[in-house]
Amino acid sequence: xKNKNILIIVxxxxxxxxxxxxxxxxxxxxAQVQVMMSRAAQEFVGKATFAALTNNEVITExxxxxxxxxxxxxxxxxxxxxxxxxxxxxxxxxxVANGVADDIxxxxxxxxxxxxxxxxxxxxxxxQNQASMDAVEKLRNRGFLILDPEEGKLASxxxxxxxxxxxxxxxxxxxxxxEIPLPLKGKKVLVTAGPTREAIxxxxxISNRSSGKMGYAIAKSARDLGAAVTLxxxxxxxxxxxxxxxxxxxxxxxxxxxxxxxxxxxxxxxMTAAVADYIPAKPSSEKLKRSDKADSLKLKPAVxxxxxxxxxxxxxxxxxxxxxSNGEEEAMRKLSQKGVDFVVLNYANEPGSxxxxxxxxxxxxxxxxxxxxxxxxxxxxxxxxxxxxVLNKTSKKTQAV
Ligand SMILES: Cc1cc2nc3c(=O)[nH]c(=O)nc-3n(C[C@H](O)[C@H](O)[C@H](O)COP(=O)(O)O)c2cc1C
Numbered sequence: 001x002k003n004k005n006i007l008i009i010v011x012x013x014x015x016x017x018x019x020x021x022x023x024x025x026x027x028x029x030x031a032q033v034q035v036m037m038s039r040a041a042q043e044f045v046g047k048a049t050f051a052a053l054t055n056n057e058v059i060t061e062x063x064x065x066x067x068x069x070x071x072x073x074x075x076x077x078x079x080x081x082x083x084x085x086x087x088x089x090x091x092x093x094x095x096v097a098n099g100v101a102d103d104i105x106x107x108x109x110x111x112x113x114x115x116x117x118x119x120x121x122x123x124x125x126x127x128q129n130q131a132s133m134d135a136v137e138k139l140r141n142r143g144f145l146i147l148d149p150e151e152g153k154l155a156s157x158x159x160x161x162x163x164x165x166x167x168x169x170x171x172x173x174x175x176x177x178x179e180i181p182l183p184l185k186g187k188k189v190l191v192t193a194g195p196t197r198e199a200i201x202x203x204x205x206i207s208n209r210s211s212g213k214m215g216y217a218i219a220k221s222a223r224d225l226g227a228a229v230t231l232x233x234x235x236x237x238x239x240x241x242x243x244x245x246x247x248x249x250x251x252x253x254x255x256x257x258x259x260x261x262x263x264x265x266x267x268x269x270x271m272t273a274a275v276a277d278y279i280p281a282k283p284s285s286e287k288l289k290r291s292d293k294a295d296s297l298k299l300k301p302a303v304x305x306x307x308x309x310x311x312x313x314x315x316x317x318x319x320x321x322x323x324x325s326n327g328e329e330e331a332m333r334k335l336s337q338k339g340v341d342f343v344v345l346n347y348a349n350e351p352g353s354x355x356x357x358x359x360x361x362x363x364x365x366x367x368x369x370x371x372x373x374x375x376x377x378x379x380x381x382x383x384x385x386x387x388x389x390v391l392n393k394t395s396k397k398t399q400a401v
Contacts, residue, residue, distance in 0.1 A: 001026060001029040001030060001031040001174070001175070001178065001180075002029065002030030002031070003030060003031070003032065004030075004031045004032070004081040004082065004178065005031075005032050005034070005079050005080050005081045005082075006026055006031050006032070006033050006034070006080070006081060006082050006083070006084060006174070007033075007034050007035075007036060007080050007082070007083045007084070007108070007112075007114075008022065008023055008026075008033055008034070008035045008036070008050075008084050008086060009035075009036045009037075009038075009083060009084070009085045009086070009088075009092075009105050009108070009109070010035060010036070010037045010038070010041040010045065010050070010086065010087070011037075011038045011040065011041050011085065011087060011088055011089040011091070011092045011105060012038055012039070012040020012041045012043060012044060012089050012091070013041075013044070013087035013088075013089050013121040013122060013164070014044060014121070014155040015087040015121035015155075015163070015164040016041050016044035016045045016087060017044065017045050018086070018087065018121075018164055018167065019035075019045070019050075019086045019087065020045065020049060020050070020053060021167050022084070022086050022167060022170055022171070023035065023050060023053045023054060024053055025167070025171055025242055025243070026171075026174070027053065027054065028242070033053075033054045033056070034054065034056055034059070034080075035047075035050040035051075035053075035054055035056070035058045035059070036058070036059040036060070036104060036105060036108060037050070037058055037059075037060050037105075038089075038092065038103060038104075038105045039060070039103065040089070040091075042060065047060060059104060060104065061104060062103055062104040062107055080112060080114045081114060081115075081178070082114050082115045082116070082117070082174065082177045082178065083108075083109070083112055083114050083115075083116040083117070084116070084117045084119070084170070084173075084174055084177075085105075085109070085116070085117070085118045085119065086117075086118075086119040086164070086170060087119055087120065087121035087164050088118040088119055088120045088121070088146075089120075089121075089122060090120075090122045090126040090127070090129065090131075090132045090135075092105060092106065092109075093118060093120060093132060093135040093136060093139065093146075094131050094132065094135045096109045096110070096135075096139065097134070097135035097136075097138040097139050098135070098138075115145070115177040115178075116144050116145065116177075117144070117145040117146075117147065117170075117173045117174060117177055118139065118144060118145070118146045118147065119147050119164055119165050119170045119173070120136075120146065120147070120148075120149050120162075120164075120165075121149060121162065121163060121164035122149070122162050123158065123160075123162050124158060124159075124160025124161050124162040125160075126162065127149060127160075127161055127162045128161075145173055145176065145177060147165040147169060147170065147173050148161070148165065149161055149162050149163055149164065149165060150162075150163040150164065150165055150166060151163070167242075167243055168223065168228070168243035168244075171243055172185065172226050175224070175226070180224075181225075182225055182226030183225055183226065183391055184222055184225040184226045184227035184268075184387075184391075185225075185226030185227075186226070187226070187227045187228070187267040187268065188227065188228050188229075188230070188265055188266050188267050188268075188315075189219075189222040189227040189228070189229045189230070189266065189267065189268045189269075189270065190229075190230050190232070190259070190262050190263060190266040190268070190269045190270070190315070191215050191218050191219045191222065191229060191230070191231045191232070191269075191270045191272060192215060192231075192232045192233070192255060192259060192270070192271050192272055192273035192275075192305075193210075193212040193214070193215020193216055193218075193219070193231060193232070193233045193234070193236065193272050193273050194210050194211070194212030194215065194233045194234035194235060194236040194273055194274070195207045195208045195209070195210040195212075195234045195235065195236075195273070195274050195276075196234045196249070196250065196251050196252045196255055196273065196274070196275050196276045196302075197234065197235060197250045197251065198251055198252065198276050198279035198280055198283075198302070199251075199280065199283040200280050200283060200284070200288070200297065201283060201284040201285075201286065201287050201288045202284075202285070202286070202287055203287050204287075204288070206276060206278075206279065206280065207235075207276075208274045208276070208355070209274075209348075209355040209356050210234070210236075210273070210274035210355050210356070211236060211237070211238070211355060211356040211357075212233055212234070212236030212238050213238065213356070213357075213358070213379050214272050214320070214346075214360060214379050214382070214383070215231065215233065215270065215272035215273060216231070216233075216236070216238050216241055217379040217380045217382070217383035218270045218272060218383040218386065218387065219231040219241045219244050220241055220244075220380065220383070221380065221383040221384050221387055222268070222270075222387060223241065223243050223244055225387065227267075227268070228245075229241075229243075229244040229245065230244070230245045230247060230262050230266075231244050231245070231246050231247065232247045232249060232255055232258045232259060232262070232273070233246065233247070233248055233249070233273070234248075234249060234250065234255065234273055234274075234275075235248075235250060247262075251276075251279070252275045252276045252279060252302040252303050252305070253302075253303055255273060255275060255305065256275075256303045256305045256308055259271075259305050259308075259309060260308060260309060260312065263309045263312055263313040263315065264312060264313060266313055266315040267315050267316070268315055268316050268318065268390065269309075269313060269315050269316070269317045269318065270318045270320075271305065271306065271317065271318065271319040271320060271340075272320045273305075274322060274355070275302065275305055276302045277301065277302055278299040278300065278301060278302060279299065279300060279301075279302045280297060280298070280299060280300075281298040281299055281300040282298065304338075306319055306334075306338040306339070306340060307338060310338065310339040311339070316341045316342070316390060316394055317339070317340040317341050317342070318340070318341065318342040318343075318344060318386070318390055319334060319338065319340040319342070319343050319344070320343075320344045320345075320346065321334055321343050321344065321345045321346075322346055322347070322348050322355070323345065323346075323347060323348065324347065324348050324349045327345045327347060327363070328345070328363075328365075330345070331343040331345045331363070331365045332365065335365055335366075335367055341366065341367060342364055342365065342366050342367075342390060342393075343364070343365045344362045344363075344364050344365075344386065345362060345363045345364075345365065346360055346361065346362045346363075347361075352376055353376065357379075358378060358379060359376055359377060359378055359379060359382075360376070360377070360379050360382045361373070361374065361375060361376040361377075362374050362382060362386070364386065364389055366393060370393075372389060374386065374389075
């Protein structure tokens, strides 16, 4: 969405504060955002918040005290790439559907012809009101994108349909306005990332150098392609990925439990985490002291996550293998023994590759014996190419069936 000009219109719903997150995420993706607020919206969030978030003046008046030379709402219509009404009240939906233009919001919406998305939020009775239903139908017939509100607890503590759609669905809706393809729309993607930590005693642990960057990049990329993403991550220094369900774990055991819980519903599993192979056999409940003369540490094998989910998921499983030598043999062994569909091999001892690097070079192997190298590139680009490759291969498989 880089350099797209997007008008965010905030109307008077209790969910108005959630528009702040949409603005923040759009800016983060490189879009230029202009905010317009209805009078009622300003009862819920101050315009200073949106001014600060956008670095732009907020438009609130059709007849400002110091009128500008041109007509702001008409001028704006020329430069915009898209309009997003978030949250959209019943009042605004009904007004726009019926051509009412009595304030800055409805007047702008009556002038602009850009792709427009409405993210409604209201009490369930307002949503079910015949006037609202007629308005939504009219607007949909005119080609506007109206998201369905979510069902659940409303601000009034009533249960019902009327909650603002989830931020990730609003962001995906905006992506569809720009016809950005969403090949993973409706799909669930499970990603594991980062290292695990295995306690030796309450203050020490065994871990590895995984930064989590590759897994986080895959989670972001899958999210941008429309997937509902769950990221199960060991301890990393990375910021949470927006619009992704983050599950934070420490040990191989807890990571395995979470993967087992989530794998049955996943369509794709990207197993990027560097999970411990061996863990301390008997972690001490007290800090080990020098005087304990503990000069050896007894280890036992950690749970094998891939083995533990074999047969429990119908999803495509893509497993990473990090090696220092004989990578190809190890990749083939994983493919044949662990029931995975793809193995992504990367080397820990190659400059600009593997752990804690901004870049990676990987070789993808599949069960049909194909092999594809992705040349050294930034991890976010590798993530895009990897997902592309997997989607390509899997759609060919489905076609062949
Ligand atoms: C506390 C409170 C919460 C409200 N929440 C909503 C809401 O979520 N959705 C809605 O359609 N109207 C809601 N309203 C009513 C609208 O604010 C009202 O219809 C207003 O005229 C909408 O104007 P606008 O569409 O120009 O913003 C709420 C009103 C109050 C007082």
